[in-house]
Amino acid sequence: MAAQLIAQAKRSVGERTAVEEAKAYLKRLIEEFERVTTMLEEMEKDIEALLSEIPMAAQLRSIKGLEKIFTAAILAGTGDLRQYAHGRQVLRKAGLNLAESTSGKRKGRVILSKRG
Incomplete structure (x- = not known):
């Protein structure tokens, strides 16, 4: 072939x-x-x-x-x-504002907020 x-x-x-x-x-x-x-x-x-x-x-x-x-x-x-006093300050400077979506009954996952 x-x-x-x-x-x-x-x-x-x-x-x-x-x-x-x-x-x-x-x-x-x-x-x-x-x-x-x-x-x-x-x-x-x-x-x-x-x-x-x-x-x-x-x-x-x-x-x-x-x-x-x-x-x-x-x-x-x-x-x-x-x-920087905390690692979150570095994340905020980079524009990565982490947030956790939780309520009284459940624990959500950590995501990037839209404000960052």
């Missing part, structure tokens, strides 16, 4: 005029990918160096699953975490 498919593909009509252009385009895409990858690696090194200067960063990095990019994003958005 595969041999028949290959034989048919060799005889089929296809666009053969733009092969060199397609190869050049693919080469440019690979070069761009490598350039962007190199830039990202350099940025990660810079972020790592900056995080090593921030005392709170080591504590945040000890949280399982919280990598250096997320640690940097948290610190960039909140500043020094010691200025």
